[in-house]
């Protein structure tokens with residue numbers, strides 16, 4: 001190795017060890033999820049997970065993103081409800097209710113994470129069912145023309161990622 005390469009390698013080792021570790025952690029953890037690309041994009045986007053050295057932090061950041069996605073959908077549903085007319089209005093009422101529940105399930109997940117309990121599949125599965133119920137309700141009332149588009153699908157995928165990451169935290173200690 002010439003001197004310049006040595007200096008460069010030394011710089012890499014001293015300046016960016018955490019970032020390199022975090023990158024590897026994200027890639028390895030996301031490879032064990034069903035939605036690898038969404039998982040990587042979400043975790044690489046957030047400064048907290050970009051510097052993470054533990055799976056716990058990755059699970060927490062994924063939950064944060066899932067929660068803000070659910071909040072956005074819920075807010076949009078409430079706004080749409082104000083001006084909605086008949087067929088879609090009933091569906092949006094269902095969505096309003098189920099996303100309220102989904103947010104409570106995610107809140108319970110958050111409380112569990114804070115107490116280091118990663119057995120959260122009951123909560124997160126219920127939140128995924130909620131998203132599904134909303135999508136089905138809309139599809140019945142106005143087939144093919146959802147006012148919330150594919151956001152419910154993205155939300156479900158984020159939930160699936162939270163589940164897969166929490167499972168890895170659990171598996172680590174056993």
Ligand SMILES: *[C@@H]1O[C@H](CO)[C@@H](O)[C@H](O)[C@H]1NC(C)=O
Nearest residue numbers: 038041042045046064065068
């Ligand atoms: C959630 O992750 C997506 C990338 O997948 C990003 O565009 C979005 O800003 C994130 N939202 C929050 C609140 O972090």
Ligand SMILES: *[C@@H]1O[C@H](CO)[C@@H](O)[C@H](O)[C@H]1NC(C)=O
Nearest residue numbers: 063064065067106107110111
């Ligand atoms: C989790 O709870 C903490 C403490 O109440 C709060 O600061 C944080 O915003 C919550 N995170 C999510 C994703 O709800």
